[in-house]
Amino acid sequence: MRIGNALLxxxxxxAYGVLFAPIAVIVVFGFNEPxxxxxxxxxxxxxxxxxxxxxxxxxxQALANSLALALAASAIATVLGGLMALALSRHxxxxxxxxxxxxxxxLTSPEVVLxxxxxxxxxxxxxxxxxxxxxIAHSLFCLSYAGLTLKARLAEMDGSLEEAAMDLGARPLRxxxxxxxxxxxxxxxxxxxxxxxxSLDDYIISMFTAGETVTLPLYIAGAFQREISPQIHVxxxxxxxxxxxxxxxxxxxxRSA
Amino acid sequence: xxxxxxxxxxxLAGGTAALGPALLAACRSGGGDRSRRLVISNWPLxxxxxxxxxxxxxDRFRKQTGIEVSYSEDQxxxxxxxxxxxxxxxxxxxxxxxxxxxxxWLAARLIRLGWADPLPLEEVANAAxxxxxxxxxxxxxxxxxxxxxxxxxxxxxxxxEATGRPLTSVxxxxxxxxxxxxxxxxxxxxxxGMLMLADGKDITQPTFAAAEPSFARxxxxxxxxxxxxxxxxxxxDDLLAxxxxxCVAWSGDVAQLALEQPKLRFLVPATGTxxxxxxxxxxxxxxxxxxxxxxxxxxxxxxxxARIAAAVKYISPVQGxxxxxxxxxxxxxxxxxxxxFPDRAMEARLKVFGPLxxxxxxxxxxxxxxxxxx
Amino acid sequence: xxxxxxxxRAEPRTARTRRQDWLPWLLVAPGLTWLxxxxxxxxxxxxxxxxxxxxxxxRMTLVFSGRIANYTEVIGQYTxxxxxxxxxxxxxxxxxxxxxxxLAWVIRxxxxxWKAVLLALVVVPFFTPYLVRAIAWTxxxxxxxxxxxxxxxxxxxxxxxLLNTAFAVVGGLTYNALPFMVLPITLxxxxxxxxxxxxxxxxxxxxxxxxxxxxxxxxxxxxxxxIVLSLIPAAGDVVNPQFLGGPNNRMIGNVMQSLMLxxxxxxxxxxxxxxxxxxxxxxxxxxxxxxxxxxxxxx
Numbered sequence: 060m061r062i063g064n065a066l067l068x069x070x071x072x073x074a075y076g077v078l079f080a081p082i083a084v085i086v087v088f089g090f091n092e093p094x095x096x097x098x099x100x101x102x103x104x105x106x107x108x109x110x111x112x113x114x115x116x117x118x119x120q121a122l123a124n125s126l127a128l129a130l131a132a133s134a135i136a137t138v139l140g141g142l143m144a145l146a147l148s149r150h151x152x153x154x155x156x157x158x159x160x161x162x163x164x165x166l167t168s169p170e171v172v173l174x175x176x177x178x179x180x181x182x183x184x185x186x187x188x189x190x191x192x193x194x195i196a197h198s199l200f201c202l203s204y205a206g207l208t209l210k211a212r213l214a215e216m217d218g219s220l221e222e223a224a225m226d227l228g229a230r231p232l233r234x235x236x237x238x239x240x241x242x243x244x245x246x247x248x249x250x251x252x253x254x255x256x257x258s259l260d261d262y263i264i265s266m267f268t269a270g271e272t273v274t275l276p277l278y279i280a281g282a283f284q285r286e287i288s289p290q291i292h293v294x295x296x297x298x299x300x301x302x303x304x305x306x307x308x309x310x311x312x313x314r315s316a
Numbered sequence: 317x318x319x320x321x322x323x324x325x326x327x328l329a330g331g332t333a334a335l336g337p338a339l340l341a342a343c344r345s346g347g348g349d350r351s352r353r354l355v356i357s358n359w360p361l362x363x364x365x366x367x368x369x370x371x372x373x374x375d376r377f378r379k380q381t382g383i384e385v386s387y388s389e390d391q392x393x394x395x396x397x398x399x400x401x402x403x404x405x406x407x408x409x410x411x412x413x414x415x416x417x418x419x420x421w422l423a424a425r426l427i428r429l430g431w432a433d434p435l436p437l438e439e440v441a442n443a444a445x446x447x448x449x450x451x452x453x454x455x456x457x458x459x460x461x462x463x464x465x466x467x468x469x470x471x472x473x474x475x476x477e478a479t480g481r482p483l484t485s486v487x488x489x490x491x492x493x494x495x496x497x498x499x500x501x502x503x504x505x506x507x508x509g510m511l512m513l514a515d516g517k518d519i520t521q522p523t524f525a526a527a528e529p530s531f532a533r534x535x536x537x538x539x540x541x542x543x544x545x546x547x548x549x550x551x552x553d554d555l556l557a558x559x560x561x562x563c564v565a566w567s568g569d570v571a572q573l574a575l576e577q578p579k580l581r582f583l584v585p586a587t588g589t590x591x592x593x594x595x596x597x598x599x600x601x602x603x604x605x606x607x608x609x610x611x612x613x614x615x616x617x618x619x620x621x622a623r624i625a626a627a628v629k630y631i632s633p634v635q636g637x638x639x640x641x642x643x644x645x646x647x648x649x650x651x652x653x654x655x656x657f658p659d660r661a662m663e664a665r666l667k668v669f670g671p672l673x674x675x676x677x678x679x680x681x682x683x684x685x686x687x688x689x690x
Numbered sequence: 691x692x693x694x695x696x697x698x699r700a701e702p703r704t705a706r707t708r709r710q711d712w713l714p715w716l717l718v719a720p721g722l723t724w725l726x727x728x729x730x731x732x733x734x735x736x737x738x739x740x741x742x743x744x745x746x747x748x749r750m751t752l753v754f755s756g757r758i759a760n761y762t763e764v765i766g767q768y769t770x771x772x773x774x775x776x777x778x779x780x781x782x783x784x785x786x787x788x789x790x791x792x793l794a795w796v797i798r799x800x801x802x803x804w805k806a807v808l809l810a811l812v813v814v815p816f817f818t819p820y821l822v823r824a825i826a827w828t829x830x831x832x833x834x835x836x837x838x839x840x841x842x843x844x845x846x847x848x849x850x851x852l853l854n855t856a857f858a859v860v861g862g863l864t865y866n867a868l869p870f871m872v873l874p875i876t877l878x879x880x881x882x883x884x885x886x887x888x889x890x891x892x893x894x895x896x897x898x899x900x901x902x903x904x905x906x907x908x909x910x911x912x913x914x915x916x917i918v919l920s921l922i923p924a925a926g927d928v929v930n931p932q933f934l935g936g937p938n939n940r941m942i943g944n945v946m947q948s949l950m951l952x953x954x955x956x957x958x959x960x961x962x963x964x965x966x967x968x969x970x971x972x973x974x975x976x977x978x979x980x981x982x983x984x985x986x987x988x989x
Contacts, residue, residue: 063897064800071796074789075811078868081826082815088829095576096361097553099829117390139721150714158718160975163983165729167918167974168967169926171946175963176732179739179956182750185407188400199728202721207983260820263928263943267950271400271412273390279821281392283933284549285360287825295822302817306810395952398748406749429748496851497833538937544854545936558834559853678747681953689940689948690771 082299089292096286108289112297115290121278122294125259128190128274132197133205133254137247139198140205145239147206148213162210166203173200174267181268188270196268197261201254208253212246252305259298352383354607357416359594360389361572362466364627373624377614383607393548394422401599405431410601415608417465420593421505424455424671427462433598434460439609442616445635449663450593454520454670462595463612464633466568466624469655469666470506470590472583473555473565473573486514486585489562490533495542499554499563500534502546504684505669507534507564509590513667519590520670524679535687546688555580567655568630582655584665591666593633622647631656733967740960747954760961768945768962775941778856779924782863783871786920787913789864790871797872798879812872824862824933831858831934854936862930867920874919874986878912879905911981918977919986922970942966 088098092105113119146152147159165173177196181188220242224234262276269277279291366372371379374387391397397418404411406429418426426432437443443463450467452459474483479494489498500507509519511530518526537543544560552569554560556577570582598608614620618636625632626647642651654662672680740760742752797808815823830837831853838852852858882905890900906913928943935941942962949959978986 067792067796068800070789070792074793074868077789077865078812078815080830081823081865082818084826084829085818085822088826095556095573097556099553099557099825117388135724139724142717143721146714146717150717152714152718158722159983160978161722161725161730163974163978163986164971165725166986167922167970169922169943169970171926171928171943172963172967172970173729173732175946175950175959176736177728178950179960180732180735182403182956183735183739183752185403187407187409188403195728199724202724206721207986210983256817262820263926263947266928266947269400270403276819276821279819279825281390283553283821283825284392285389287553291822295818298819299814299817303814306814306817399951399954402748402750425748496854541936541938543937553828557829557832559832674746674748678953682955685948685953686767688937689944690767 085292085295085299089289089296091289091292093287093289098287098289098292108293112290112293115288117273118275118278118282118288118290118294121273121275124190124272125275128193128197129255129258131194132201132258133251135194135198136201136205136254137209137251140202140207140250141209141243141247143202143206144209144213147210149218159210162203162206164203165200166207170200170261170263174264177264178267188268189272192268192270193265193272193274196264197258200261200264201258204257205250205254208250209243209246212243212249216242256302352381352607353386354383354604354611355386355388355412355414356611357388357390357413358465359391359417362389362417362594362628363387364623373615373620376620377611380614381607381610383610385611391417394419398422398425401431405429405600408600410603411599413599414602414604415596415598415611417594418597419503420453420455420462420595421669421671423462423595423597426597426599427456428674431600432461433600433602433605435463435596435598435612436605436609437463439606440612440616442613442634445616445618447633447635449591450633453593454668455593456595462597463616464593464595465615466628466630467591467593467633468630469567469584469658469662470501470510470592471565471567471570472562472585473551473570474562474581474583475555475558475560475577475579476581477579478558478561482581483562483583484586486510486587489564490537490542492542494561495540496544497559497561498537498543499551499560500543500546501551501564502548502688504680506566506590506592507546508680508684509667509669510564510585510588513588513590514585516587519667522670522672522676522680524676524683527680527683531683531687538687566630568628571629571653571655584655584662586665588665588667590669591631592668625656626650629653629656631658733964736960736964740957740964742957744955744957747956750954750956752956757957760957761965764958764962765965768942771940771945772942772966774939775925775943778860778863778939778941779921779927781860782867782924783917783920785860785864786867786871787917790868790875790916791913793868794872794875794879797876809873809876813869816866816869820866820929821933823865824929827858827862827865828853828933831861853934854939856935856939858934859930859939859941862934863924863927866927866930867924870919870923871916874912874915875909876912878909882908914977914981915986918974921973925970926966 088101089108090104090106091098091101092103092107093100094102143158143162147155152158173196177192180186181192186192221234221238224238225231229237260276261274262280265274265277266280273281282288282291363374364372366375374385377383378385397416401411405426423432437460440463446464450464453462456462472483472486472489476482478497479488488494489500508527508530511534512519512522512527515530515533517530534543545554547554547563549569551560551563551565552573555563555565555573565582567582570580574580574582596612598605602608615624616634618634618640621632621634622637622640625637626641629650638651638657641647650656658666738754739752741754741756741758743755743757745751745753793812797805801808829835832838833851833853835853838846838850841850842848886904887900890904895903925941926943927941928947931939931941931944946959946962946966949955949962
């Protein structure tokens with residue numbers, strides 16, 4: 060048992076090592092002073108990149124596009140997904156299992172298939188590709204994640220609180236606003252953040268649907284061909300730090316709730 | 317096309333109603349006014365930048381003409397770029413750019429599809445300075461739709477420390493001692509042009525039948541693990557990181573890279589190789605024709621062209637650049653570089669990959685993809 | 691909401707509930723419309739596209755011709771790549787299970803008050819952009835990179851390569867599958883009461899027996915969800931073969947990308963997409979029928 064335990068802990072430690080190996084590279088190369096175009100070989104330490112994180116104008120534009128897209132797509136997904144989750148978990152609905160399957164499938168379909176089907180649809184209907192088509196695509200796959208996440212949250216929750224509120228004379232909408240909404244607020248936030256990070260990171264579907272709009276992953280793929288600036292590593296580190304801070308807050312918030 | 321009409325109606329009814337005006341606004345790119353503006357798209361690091369207070373060509377042009385230039389270096393994959401502009405141009409809508417720089421073969425496709433406007437060459441006095449070898453080229457027989465930006469040579473770049481010996485021919489790329497350390501380009505014409513020439517084929521009038529032995533050779537090398545990767549511009553990372561010992565590469569890149577890695581060498585095979593050009597094209601309906609003419613005239617002035625040539629180290633298409641470079645001591649060496657100014661012996665090795673009929677181009681693309689993606 | 695209250699109580703229908711029968715439909719309508727418009731409709735129109743001829747591949751114009759050969763051609767030509775994709779994805783999923791299960795076990799049973807932190811640490815690396823991570827791996831695995839240099843120092847033969855090999859691709863896929871494996875397994879282990887394990891041990895069960903007879907069956911839903919969530923993205927991945935693989939390690943996603951964006955053969959791309967979709971959907975439908983969808987959400 061001792062040996063087994065040590066082995067398990069060893070595997071776990073190794074796993075964490077592997078998980079953080081590329082992260083270490085990203086953080087470290089933010090402090091590199093590359094010779095030439097590609098920040099891929101360690102040269103020497105500098106703070107220059109951190110003092111000028113926004114020097115790469117095209118990168119900033121791509122990041123701004125990505126943030127706007129992620130924000131809009133997550134908002135659509137959280138609202139539509141939230142409504143669907145309410146209906147699926149609180150109401151009797153004919154064809155419920157079919158609707159649920161429909162909600163699951165975009166999440167479990169290979170991304171290239173979604174990308175291909177959307178691209179052919181846009182081509183066939185002559186819909187100009189750009190931010191609009193990106194928003195359609197991103198809100199679609201985010202909808203699945205948001206809807207299923209919220210449905211799971213609602214399923215864990217007890218419907219009796221709402222009933223109690225209404226037995227005490229609250230109208231349905233008021234009961235929803237005063238009871239249900241505060242209860243599912245952490246779930247909504249989680250769904251929104253999950254959607255946000257998925258959208259921010261999507262490469263394959265964006266590649267097919269972006270038109271001339273450049274998102275962050277598309278920019279990075281292009282940069283691999285021409286110039287990998289250390290600002291990429293700096294911004295990646297910043298995204299990481301902000302995300303960890305948000306995660307820390309939500310973990311703490313989740314505990315106190 | 318009943319189905320298509322139905323789809324469009326469904327989309328208009330459902331999609332736009334649900335999304336509202338925001339989507340429509342997002343779909344339409346902002347239409348520009350017709351003032352003194354110019355939108356140019358070029359490949360990265362393909363012009364002299366403003367640095368250390370010395371203004372680059374774009375800034376000098378801005379200052380001299382007062383034209384508000386948007387110059388973006390957002391070209392990095394011609395296939396992806398074509399995919400981006402295709403829906404707009406095939407629907408007869410103008411795209412964001414007034415002028416973009418694209419490979420000669422893609423320019424030929426755009427001309428054939430009727431998606432390029434004739435250049436306002438009558439307003440470009442300096443266009444007369446175009447070097448003779450690039451006049452009325454096979455990709456633009458009338459010479460009215462394209463003006464070369466830079467031209468260059470596809471060759472073999474290698475790290476002499478890694479190969480242990482100077483390379484002398486295309487066959488060296490298939491040397492088993494370099495197994496797994498060799499790269500080829502995803503640009504079909506560059507890779508295949510060099511291989512076909514090594515097989516003694518004429519690439520100025522390429523046929524699929526003539527190319528097949530070279531395809532077969534490439535496919536065998538891939539299956540054997542001789543070829544480590546097919547790359548775009550990223551072969552530069554692999555050369556510097558030591559992953560490639562040798563690879564098919566472009567002349568100017570290697571001249572620039574050699575400054576960082578002195579062990580790099582560049583071979584122009586004696587069996588011949590491709591001479592290519594990246595050309596300026598005006599997409600159909602581009603509004604700022606006069607400003608574009610002024611830009612072309614500016615960059616075809618030998619003094620400005622020499623600045624660009626000294627920075628990018630490709631073949632300048634402008635006559636008189638060599639003389640301008642030779643005048644100054646710190647650029648005099650460039651004027652003697654045969655990769656920038658090919659001499660007779662070099663010129664004899666250089667061939668332009670000829671135009672392909674649409675059906676044959678599809679065959680070439682499919683066969684090539686079956687090797688790179690299969 | 692009153693409709694929920696009524697339905698939960700399953701009271702006999704009154705005039706009021708009947709009037710509100712439309713409420714759930716009103717709630718699902720926007721999302722359902724969205725799913726139909728941008729998921730069902732695009733997939734449905736792949737069928738006619740996949741049975742068409744390309745009239746002009748640069749203008750992307752198609753002519754419906756009922757050309758079934760698109761299917762036989764892509765299946766004939768790409769079966770090896772498809773098989774390779776499934777093998778890589780399968781190998782990566784198996785590796786991910788082997789790494790993730792012990793990790794989940796340690797988090798659940800040895801994590802103590804650090805449990806939440808340990809779990810969060812599994813997710814944190816994935817807050818960096820996917821492609822930047824892939825590029826970082828190329829730095830780590832390069833021929834002169836830190837990993838091979840270190841291994842050579844302890845006797846690895848010269849000329850051993852990692853980057854641009856099947857090993858690197860499967861490694862990359864495994865890496866990206868880890869959080870999708872660790873989270874559902876940890877959550878399912880979480881649901882096993884400690885008392886149950888104590889009871890099993892008290893009944894003289896050895897650790898292996900307890901694991902096999904109690905823990906494994908109880909964590910099966912999480913394991914199954916992890917497998918689905920790892921297998922499908924891995925099988926359709928584009929990035930890892932592109933950045934970490936060589937020309938003999940391309941996967942079906944790269945082929946789709948080439949067909950759609952480079953060769954511009956929409957009908958063949960559509961045919962291949964439908965084949966892929968059929969394969970994957972079968973897996974998912976079986977999973978959801980057996981385990982439901984809730985484990986797939988990682989919550």
